[in-house]
Amino acid sequence: MEQTDQLILDTAHRLFSELSGAEVVNGAELGEKPEQLRQAILECGLTLAWVPEEAGGVGGSLALGFNLIRMASSFALPVALADTLVANLLLARSGLEVSDRWAALAYDGGDLPVLVQGEVNGVVENASGAVESGFLVVPVIEKGEVRIATFVPSTIDMEHRESLAGEARTRVILRSAIPGQLSEPVNDMTEDGLRQFCALVRASQVAGALEKMGEVTVAYVKERSQFGRPLGKFQAIQHKVADIAGESALTTAAVEQAVRSLSSHSEAFHGDSVVFMAVATAKVVASEAAGKVCRDAHQAHGAMGFSFEYPLQQYSRRVWCWREEFGSEFYWSERLGMAVANELVAQGGDPAPGNAWDIVSR
Amino acid sequence: MDNVRFNFPAPEIDETVEALRMEVRQFLREEIQNGGFVPVTDCWCAGVDLEFSRKLGAKGWIGITWPRQYGGGEMSALHRYVITEELLAAGAPVHAHWIADRQSGPLILSTGTEAMKRNILPRIAAGDCFVALGLSEPESGSDLASVRTRARKVDGGWEITGTKLWSSGAQHCQYMTVLARTGDWDPDKRHEGLTQFLVPLDSHGVSVRGIRDMSGVEHFNESHFDRVMVPDDAVLGQVGEGWKQITSELALERSGPERFLSTFVSVERAIQQAAPSMQGRQAVVLGGILARIRALRAMSQGVAALIGEGCSPDVEAALVKDLGTRLEQDVIERLREFWPIVLKQGYGDELQYLMSDSLLRQPSFTLRGGTNEVLKGIIARGIGLR
Numbered sequence: 067m068e069q070t071d072q073l074i075l076d077t078a079h080r081l082f083s084e085l086s087g088a089e090v091v092n093g094a095e096l097g098e099k100p101e102q103l104r105q106a107i108l109e110c111g112l113t114l115a116w117v118p119e120e121a122g123g124v125g126g127s128l129a130l131g132f133n134l135i136r137m138a139s140s141f142a143l144p145v146a147l148a149d150t151l152v153a154n155l156l157l158a159r160s161g162l163e164v165s166d167r168w169a170a171l172a173y174d175g176g177d178l179p180v181l182v183q184g185e186v187n188g189v190v191e192n193a194s195g196a197v198e199s200g201f202l203v204v205p206v207i208e209k210g211e212v213r214i215a216t217f218v219p220s221t222i223d224m225e226h227r228e229s230l231a232g233e234a235r236t237r238v239i240l241r242s243a244i245p246g247q248l249s250e251p252v253n254d255m256t257e258d259g260l261r262q263f264c265a266l267v268r269a270s271q272v273a274g275a276l277e278k279m280g281e282v283t284v285a286y287v288k289e290r291s292q293f294g295r296p297l298g299k300f301q302a303i304q305h306k307v308a309d310i311a312g313e314s315a316l317t318t319a320a321v322e323q324a325v326r327s328l329s330s331h332s333e334a335f336h337g338d339s340v341v342f343m344a345v346a347t348a349k350v351v352a353s354e355a356a357g358k359v360c361r362d363a364h365q366a367h368g369a370m371g372f373s374f375e376y377p378l379q380q381y382s383r384r385v386w387c388w389r390e391e392f393g394s395e396f397y398w399s400e401r402l403g404m405a406v407a408n409e410l411v412a413q414g415g416d417p418a419p420g421n422a423w424d425i426v427s428r
Numbered sequence: 429m430d431n432v433r434f435n436f437p438a439p440e441i442d443e444t445v446e447a448l449r450m451e452v453r454q455f456l457r458e459e460i461q462n463g464g465f466v467p468v469t470d471c472w473c474a475g476v477d478l479e480f481s482r483k484l485g486a487k488g489w490i491g492i493t494w495p496r497q498y499g500g501g502e503m504s505a506l507h508r509y510v511i512t513e514e515l516l517a518a519g520a521p522v523h524a525h526w527i528a529d530r531q532s533g534p535l536i537l538s539t540g541t542e543a544m545k546r547n548i549l550p551r552i553a554a555g556d557c558f559v560a561l562g563l564s565e566p567e568s569g570s571d572l573a574s575v576r577t578r579a580r581k582v583d584g585g586w587e588i589t590g591t592k593l594w595s596s597g598a599q600h601c602q603y604m605t606v607l608a609r610t611g612d613w614d615p616d617k618r619h620e621g622l623t624q625f626l627v628p629l630d631s632h633g634v635s636v637r638g639i640r641d642m643s644g645v646e647h648f649n650e651s652h653f654d655r656v657m658v659p660d661d662a663v664l665g666q667v668g669e670g671w672k673q674i675t676s677e678l679a680l681e682r683s684g685p686e687r688f689l690s691t692f693v694s695v696e697r698a699i700q701q702a703a704p705s706m707q708g709r710q711a712v713v714l715g716g717i718l719a720r721i722r723a724l725r726a727m728s729q730g731v732a733a734l735i736g737e738g739c740s741p742d743v744e745a746a747l748v749k750d751l752g753t754r755l756e757q758d759v760i761e762r763l764r765e766f767w768p769i770v771l772k773q774g775y776g777d778e779l780q781y782l783m784s785d786s787l788l789r790q791p792s793f794t795l796r797g798g799t800n801e802v803l804k805g806i807i808a809r810g811i812g813l814r
């Protein structure tokens with residue numbers, strides 16, 4: 067990792083440790099906006115990690131941004147930093163001006179709103195982030211080409227809803243809506259490339275949260291005693307903790323590999339077949355792991371983990387949500403299976419040993 | 429707490445590694461086409477073909493990381509990784525030399541005498557000499573430190589008496605590494621006083637008897653050692669240091685591709701068979717299997733990279749084995765949805781053959797080389813719970 071990357075991550079870690087935490091996260095859900103945290107993140111320029119220096123950003127690598135996202139989710143950060151990072155990257159890539167406010171990403175992996183003669187029509191079911199206070203970044207499609215549009219919230223219809231974790235998921239309804247800004251078609255950006263990128267963002271968030279759930283669980287079973295010994299001394303509990311560690315480590319390995327694959331590809335939103343395979347792998351494993359880790363971590367915590375005050379629920383509710391977004395394990399498994407099958411069929415000829423291995427081992 | 433956070437660095441795959449992969453792949457395709465071998469499931473434990481092992485030896489693909497003076501190729505661990513994963517993915521009959529290439533050769537290299545290295549390693553590398561593992565006994569399985577086989581110091585060497593059980597492939601092997609008690613049993617210091625010996629299986633007093641496993645193969649063995657004399661230099665490493673040696677040996681053998689690819693041939697065949705009509709639920713199941721295999725591969729290669737960097741990722745390696753061996757079993761359970769398994773053999777249907785054989789061998793995956801319960805104990809200790 068580059069030295070500047072590490073510096074930024076260290077700064078972020080310090081900032082999150084000071085200004086976020088279990089109470090801030092629960093408070094945010096109950097209506098106390100974490101203004102100090104939001105402000106500090108903007109001031110440090112964290113939302114601009116992926117924006118090139120010439121566009122006024124930090125110019126960080128893809129790996130930096132994904133590491134930042136993982137870290138933020140290991141704090142269950144009550145602000146949509148990940149989505150704003152993506153929104154700002156989209157603005158920069160499309161040549162639109164990047165703002166130093168919070169940008170909300172109005173994209174959920176569903177079909178893109180359609181642009182016809184300067185007007186946008188479509189519904190984004192689950193736009194994330196602070197839609198009300200910033201502005202909306204909306205990828206739209208026109209004749210198969212992706213463009214980026216921005217909207218001021220007051221000019222469009224929105225229904226405010228909350229995710230399982232109490233985070234904003236806004237239904238954005240665009241009816242003959244006229245964008246504030248509209249980019250040219252973005253080179254090397256495809257609808258599926260966008261979906262893949264965002265799926266990897268969610269997989270990274272799951273990875274960060276699962277690591278934290280492992281830590282929280284280990285700490286709890288060491289501290290809590292029953293029958294005269296710490297819970298962690300019981301083999302049944304040890305095995306649950308080992309399972310959590312395994313699922314978490316597997317998710318991390320898959321996410322890191324996908325980030326490397328994406329980084330070695332010149333265009334992050336292109337949707338290349340090798341990147342597709344890596345992203346599908348990461349999201350399948352992350353989404354599967356989310357359910358398993360939640361079950362084991364909650365079981366090991368007893369009733370305490372079921373309480374609102376204890377922070378475990380901040381992570382479990384988030385990963386339950388993230389595992390579905392931008393495609394669940396079922397969605398990406400099906401696509402992966404179909405992709406391999408289609409390539410095998412396209413190769414023609416009789417089945418020959420090693421053909422499938424050749425594809426999956428790339 | 430840092431010890432529940434894991435990182436898996438990228439393996440350094442240069443063009444020599446990829447070139448080797450292509451060479452191995454080409455060779456395996458030709459062998460299959462020429463009838464050199466028929467792909468089998470769990471090939472590293474069930475596929476014995478001495479002729480094939482010699483062919484690999486002639487290619488330089490056994491002991492490829494060892495020094496040239498001992499018959500090796502002085503290549504990187506990643507070169508070996510690529511060879512082994514290609515062999516496993518193809519279901520090649522590699523059982524005869526597998527343990528010697530993976531474990532006993534490196535053990536001899538680090539603890540053996542110069543004479544052992546000169547005499548034995550080149551023969552292993554040539555695919556001519558095989559080594560069995562003599563760890564488990566009738567009364568010692570998971571609790572390995574309780575072994576009762578004894579080695580008694582006598583004039584000019586050691587006298588070994590005891591029984592080793594479950595030694596894979598010993599009937600084809602020239603040697604066995606035997607873990608024996610050389611010091612007094614002290615319940616408070618159970619890991620002390622153990623020593624490993626390299627015992628020629630044609631020594632006077634050794635008898636090896638094959639044991640048929642539930643899949644019908646005579647794969648493991650019961651070996652008796654009745655006052656078997658070995659010279660002083662049959663000791664591997666230091667007298668009394670046997671426990672340390674095997675635990676470090678085991679750590680390295682836990683995270684290789686044989687811990688998640690044992691049943692891959694079934695997956696390969698299933699996907700090819702299903703491809704033309706693939707849709708919906710079948711794609712979900714097969715794609716899900718592939719995703720998990722790919723993720724385990726990334727993790728396993730990450731562990732290899734960590735070892736390459738000089739770390740000792742014991743916990744990470746145990747995690748790979750625990751997750752990977754369960755996946756090998758799970759794969760067959762998931763494929764059953766589309767291809768029920770009833771018959772003992774394929775009767776002409778290759779996929780049925782691979783699947784039924786996988787199912788019959790599947791209970792062993794989470795036992796051999798230390799059970800998954802024992803692995804979880806190692807993980808828990810690494811995490812600080814024990």
Ligand SMILES: Cc1cc2nc3c(=O)[nH]c(=O)nc-3n(C[C@H](O)[C@H](O)[C@H](O)COP(=O)(O)OP(=O)(O)OC[C@H]3O[C@@H](n4cnc5c(N)ncnc54)[C@H](O)[C@@H]3O)c2cc1C
Nearest residue numbers: 561562563564569570594595596792795796797798799801
């Ligand atoms: C195919 C195959 C090949 C093998 N090859 C070799 C070989 O080449 N050389 C060799 O030396 N051995 C070999 N083995 C033996 C293998 O190492 C042992 O099977 C293994 O170590 C377990 O020992 P055991 O079978 O005696 O089971 P046991 O130790 O009796 O265990 C039975 C069950 O109890 C559980 N258990 C035991 N102790 C604990 C504990 N403390 N906590 C929780 N659960 C526990 C185990 O996990 C297992 O589920 C092979 C085994 C197989 C199946």
